[in-house]
Amino acid sequence: MAWDGPTDAPPTARIVALGPSLQPSERRILETILADLGAAVDSTAQELATTAGVGRASVIRAAQSLGYEGYPQLRVALAQELALGTSAERVTDDGTMLGALRAGVDRFGSRLGHTFSAITEETVQAFIGALDGANRVLVIANGLSAPLGLDMVLRLSAVGRPAELLSDPLAQQIAARHLGAGSVCLVLSGSGASRATLTGMTAAHDSGAQTLAITSFSRSPVAELADIALVVPPAGGSFTDELLHASRAALMLVTEGLVDVLVERRGGRGYEARATTLSVLGAAIQE
Template identity: 55%
Template sequence: MRIAALAPSLARGERRVAEAIATDVQRAVDMTAQELAEAVGVGRASVIRTAQTLGYDGYPQLRVALAREKAFGAAAPAAAEGSLGVVRAAVDRFARALPHTAGAVTEDAVEAFVAALDQAPRVVIAASGLSAPLGYDFAMRLTSAGRPAEFLPDTLAQHIGARQLVAGDVLLTISGSGANAATLHAADAARDAGATVLALTAFARSPLVSRATTVLVVPPVTGSFQDELMQTSRAAFALVIEALVEALVVRRGPRGRGAREATLAVVSESLGE
């Protein structure tokens, strides 16, 4: 690990950061730069400088490198028996995590989230990488519920759409890590334009959270940043998205039910023999 090699040459504050990381890598992986700074007793800038001195663009890139080293350096877990065993183990793991997922979603946040979607003249969705399919799914579900939403897969187009929003409009962001650069740029553009920024993310202390008006935190299956990087599951996000659209339909009453009936009519006509 390059931390051990470079630690002696670091400035005192940076050396304290490096030593804290080396002492408990898993803890460092799951901490933001601000959390690590507070734990060590230095400024956030010292954490960032430490990461840069170690050869990374910033602390997020150092966290990823630490997670990769820890994951690939550890002994492989006992494999489930056969492909069916792997599938069952994954399903069981997700089922055990569901109470944790539901418990992290608060009533006030859900009400504010759904109200903003209901009332906004325009909704643009920003999601990229593994969250992009969720953006497409959310847009389709909202449109089917009578709440048109725009999702453009290209991140530059998302940024342009966010920049063109006005007060009262909504930018709906989806990012597991809460640190996706393209999504953060779109959130900054929407906020500068005076729009409401809604966020679905897995971590309560992430860069996206500080940019959002309302946040719904959907924790990863194990609550670990490392597992978010390695497993990148979006199953819990998909479940919450379905539930949010259902809540929107209920909130809209006859309008929501009418939109659902129109959608079902189109689906019925599209079915062949």
């Protein structure tokens, strides 16, 4: 399972997006690298293996899984990322509650560059084209991704692309099974492993509908099942952090941007629909 995303994606973004699907020994290597990028750059393959408590061969396999020829090439990429400051965390925690909040925002901001590192132009074009041309759009999102699903439906409806969202997993499955060819099932899942989401997605796939996904990990079950998947590496920096904090902020940024791209593609239809929405909002606001 080697990296198949953009060749210019930084190594830490590749690690976060691909890491959970790798073998345990490879994951230990990648976790060791994430813990101290500078030390990884200064280490030989054997030194890194010793630090991680695995064999040297695991270091080579991990580098190749990330899309590099070997560990020397991974070291160069890590050094470049450090030099460019794409992985720097400008933490400002001063021990106060406000400082802790600022530190969290700083950490998130330092990783914003990774948001689109696993997405290609071709994938976005295919995604937007399918969304625009579908005769019916069903959005599936559960757990902590559920608010993203509701937000996506509201945004799509506001620009003239009606979509539907059902909160009950069984209702999702029934609706998905009735989609059929020409329809789209849009799945939002941070972990990409929600059982309820996968069940509904499988029902949509079996109906003949095209399945689209926005998720955080490139080899997750949702990403593997989707016809078109947009992988947005989690801002937390690791699968463990994703489990602990389950931030959907990066996914939210991408979904908002996708709707804007859809409006641009639709041209006059999109602008007219947005203008209509604004007029309704304007009438609903009291002075």
